[in-house]
Amino acid sequence: KAGVTQTPRYLIKTRGQQVTLSCSPISGHRSVSWYQQTPGQGLQFLFEYFSETQRNKGNFPGRFSGRQFSNSRSEMNVSTLELGDSALYLCASSLRQGAYNEQFFGPGTRLTVL
Amino acid sequence: ILNVEQSPQSLHVQEGDSTNFTCSFPSSNFYALHWYRWETAKSPEALFVMTLNGDEKKKGRISATLNTKEGYSYLYIKGSQPEDSATYLCALNFGNEKLTFGTGTRLTIIP
Numbered sequence: 001k002a003g004v005t006q007t008p009r010y011l012i013k014t015r016g017q018q019v020t021l022s023c024s025p026i027s028g029h030r031s032v033s034w035y036q037q038t039p040g041q042g043l044q045f046l047f048e049y050f051s052e053t054q055r056n057k058g059n060f061p062g063r064f065s066g067r068q069f070s071n072s073r074s075e076m077n078v079s080t081l082e083l084g085d086s087a088l089y090l091c092a093s094s095l096r097q098g099a100y101n102e103q104f105f106g107p108g109t110r111l112t113v114l
Numbered sequence: 115i116l117n118v119e120q121s122p123q124s125l126h127v128q129e130g131d132s133t134n135f136t137c138s139f140p141s142s143n144f145y146a147l148h149w150y151r152w153e154t155a156k157s158p159e160a161l162f163v164m165t166l167n168g169d170e171k172k173k174g175r176i177s178a179t180l181n182t183k184e185g186y187s188y189l190y191i192k193g194s195q196p197e198d199s200a201t202y203l204c205a206l207n208f209g210n211e212k213l214t215f216g217t218g219t220r221l222t223i224i225p
Binding site: 004031033040041042045048050056058090094098100103104105106107108 | 145146148150155156157158159160163165203205207210211212213214215216217218
């Protein structure tokens with residue numbers, strides 16, 4: 001069974017640009033969550049989608065948005081990039097929603113903003 | 115904002131030795147505690163999901179305990195091997211898909 005895949009793996013953008021990251025969950029998984037990791041901050045929750053609807057949202061500005069398609073694939077968009085958006089972005093999928101469900105992570109997209 | 119603390123931040127352990135590290139939290143108002151292992155250049159891998167009934171979980175040489183009354187979880191590794199080198203993360207789940215992570219313990223096994 002294929003794991004969670006994320007594309008692209010690496011990305012370099014300049015301030016003010018926008019970027020779209022993609023996440024393909026494990027087949028059959030319907031919940032996709034996104035996390036940001038910056039040095040010293042640990043993994044911070046961005047948002048979660050289930051059945052094409054955003055169900056949970058973290059404490060990030062509106063420049064961060066996402067969506068989920070009918071095949072459960074998800075995209076995350078960051079508009080008007082800032083230097084501080086340079087980070088590793090991870091997505092995770094789980095079979096369904098619930099506190100006890102194991103979340104499976106992808107390898108991440110490393111975004112560098114110059 | 116709930117702080118999930120992990121200690122120590124980093125640890126060097128001789129191959130063959132056993133080790134443990136801590137995840138502490140100020141409140142037991144959560145549904146589950148997750149442990150992950152994150153090797154460099156790989157994806158975080160789930161180790162255990164701990165529920166509030168306080169079970170000990172075990173997978174091979176690795177085990178975990180949860181003490182909700184005192185506000186901590188321990189992860190133990192018995193007979194450390196080089197492949198155990200990784201960052202170990204704990205995360206709390208408060209009933210939805212959001213995981214609140216600690217900053218991790220970076221473990222290095224010295225051959």
